[in-house]
Amino acid sequence: MTIDEKLQHFYEVSIEEAKEDASQALEEHRQHLAKMLEDHKQTQRQNAEAQIKAETEHVRREVNKALSAEQINLKRDWSKKQEELKQKLFTEVKEKAVQFMTTPDYEEYLCRKIREARDFAEDDEVQIFLSANDKDRLKTLIEKTGVPLQISQEDFLGGIRAEIPQKNILIDNSFSENLASMQQEFKFDGGLNHE
Secondary structure, three states, X not given: OOHHHHHHHHHHHHHHHHHHHHHHHHHHHHHHHHHHHHHHHHHHHHHHHHHHHHHHHHHHHHHHHHHHHHHHHHHHHHHHHHHHHHHHHHHHHHHHHHHXXXXXXXXXXXXXXXXXXXXXXXXXXXXXXEOHHHHHHHHHHHHHHOOOEEEOOOOOOOEEEEEEHHHOEEEEEEHHHHHHHHXXXXXXXXXXXXX
């Protein structure tokens, strides 16, 4: 082999090695770029997922906040409407009680309550009071029951109140007290609260 041939061979081998090195360097660079691209894509995907999650959580909180505010408004409106209906109902009940007071049954009711108070007191002194608006019935009720009665200074709509001083007992069968008690205990989920 001559020097020229050796040089040619050396040249070809060197070029071949250089091409292989370059090819290998290009492939490594290509793989490195592909890995960088994949890492970048994954990072961007993770960032996007994190942002979506954060936005979703923010929207969920805002929706929950709006729902809570609306629930409070609904409860407030519901309570207000219940109170209006309750007032209307007890206005009607009071009107019915006033109508009842104009019937003969009312006088019988008073007689029964007077006798019950007298019987409860047994041998103890009992003071029975009629409402101020029942003063016209005083004489008739005394005659029917045989029990001494007094007219109260206050108008308690109707019914009676009885005091037994020796036992420190007040029997309040007044319409105003019964209406106030019913109104206080009244619930819309079934009427009166008897716990």
